[in-house]
Amino acid sequence: MAESDAQSSGTAPKRIRTITDLAKIAGVSPGTVSRALSGNSLVNNKTREKIEAIAREHGFRPNQMASKLRMQKTGVIGVAIPLGHDVRQQISDSFFITLLGYLADELTEKGYDLMLRRVIPAQDEDWLDRFIGSGMVDGVIVVGQSDQFDRIEDVADGYLPMVVWGNHQEGQRHCVVGADNRLGGKLAAERLIASGAKSLAFLGDTEPIEFAARYAGAREVAARMGVPIRALPTHLSPERTGKEIAEHLQEIEGKVDGIFAATDTIAVTCLRELRKRGIEVPGQLRIVGFDDLPISSQTVPPLTTVRQDIAAGAKGLVDLLLRRLAGEDTESLVRPPHLIIRETA
Amino acid sequence: MAESDAQSSGTAPKRIRTITDLAKIAGVSPGTVSRALSGNSLVNNKTREKIEAIAREHGFRPNQMASKLRMQKTGVIGVAIPLGHDVRQQISDSFFITLLGYLADELTEKGYDLMLRRVIPAQDEDWLDRFIGSGMVDGVIVVGQSDQFDRIEDVADGYLPMVVWGNHQEGQRHCVVGADNRLGGKLAAERLIASGAKSLAFLGDTEPIEFAARYAGAREVAARMGVPIRALPTHLSPERTGKEIAEHLQEIEGKVDGIFAATDTIAVTCLRELRKRGIEVPGQLRIVGFDDLPISSQTVPPLTTVRQDIAAGAKGLVDLLLRRLAGEDTESLVRPPHLIIRETA
DNA sequence: AGTAAAATTGCAATCGTTTGCAATTGACCG
């Protein structure tokens, strides 16, 4: 059966591109087509069926841009990953990536699409305003505060539908979801000390606010227990991390016997360097990580770590965001982390 | 200077929401504002500066929905991840996730935004048409063919700007980027045999077309060398994988001495199960993985694997897609994988 | 059959930008 075309017979040759084309074919007005296709309105069943049939046959779908413009909402949630400290950080860090996966799940389930944007604040001061003001998204989830805490704070007052993954600070104005990093740091330090460490080190960048809090928690415990602790700064890009850790290990050999890694990723790399150097874990040196990534249970020996529940975190982010979209001014959600004792401490 | 309006003093109370508001304040027409803000057009420098100043001051940004509607392009590339076989597969599989990270990088760099959509074809037959026809994206990258080869083929003829990550088959119509899986399979089998294996097994789901090709390559080599090979089907969801592999190992104990894992993720899990059972690698059993994920160099012993260059793959996807957006009908890009010899085979 | 009420449909304005074309302004030259 086929199309033919032009002035002759059969079915319409021209593709249906707009609701108006379809209306013409169906012999009704565009308004009716719109109502029929959106389902909910009051349209005669027979008309609706006819319209739907035509739409199906021609594979027609209403243009979303037009629809969204008219409806003043996009059905899209923006997810921004600011890469403040270390440009390649989060992309390779399975923590963020895993979180992203769960976010996609949750949002999809709630009927939202997800627009992903990596931002390098150093190159684009205005990233957050741009993202929000773009009119492309109904709300924003920021994954990781990076070094952008202040910028996020600035925006928070004027823009309700934003939720941030990260650390919570007394009196902050933006809504965050995250683990209690300070508590996590305490748990880690306590465990290291309990398993015999006499001198601690925090391995990782202490700039990012989440990490700073972890370190602070560890310091608090260390101070209370009279154990020394030092920070060993590390970048997060996988290429540099290995070398840096090796250097640190060289330097602290014999002086430190308990390492609290800012991240499981770092802990795993560290574990590998230790093996290279023939240092026994946990015999000579104890390690505790943070996150409890899937790999962490698979290392040799399996990693003792502080677990944050990523799936629950994602659910929390989406839940709060939806409530904010509905106008509610939600509180932050800080979940307690849990110590997972395996074999490295 | 200043705005006046309302009945009193200072700065304008009403927010600038549209280009027309701004035009009114600047005392020009909306058209001029549009031109000024888009930069490229012919507008008097002084006018432009004035307009830009006002825009900056009020934090005004043109509505993207309207702009995109008018311009008939969105600046967004859709990335679809079909979860055909195993719903939780890709989300947890670091391969896809890593690829996604690189895609985000590449697209951002080219000035595109990335809209992520997980699809469960079983629940939504129409996913690809919907995504394409939504008018939300200028082009589509499909990450993984899953079991949707045919559906993708169907669409390929009528829709140019689509590129797929996956396996290439003789005579297929859609443009893919991917590794030569069959060759990879051959490399793996050759290596296993070269390092002494006398009886092989392929560990992983053989349904997905990429995996099937890997298995086929291995079978070809095995046949040529007169070595038996069998398939041990596995799911990819991390919760089930462990148990399944354990069962397989139980069953094949002593009968198989070379395992080709469909994926590094599977290989790593397998390695762990082998350790549990006290089987020596590569002494009693050899393993080769596929992908060369970051973890793979960190296992104990480090994993021998077939490497596909994910970053290059992402670059290829984006590059081809952009060329297709420009109207070119590009060929598929199949890159040779490389054997990375470490210690498991 | 006549009429009121209910159910459908059509009309036309609207969402906020972009852009071809025409009108205006100003500069420059003889």
Next chain:
DNA sequence: CGGTCAATTGCAAACGATTGCAATTTTACT
């Protein structure tokens, strides 16, 4: 000073869907 030409600007029609309101058709009932 008039005229020509280029540089700026304004006008108004798109882009394609949604929706309040009014007009029309059905249905229901007396």
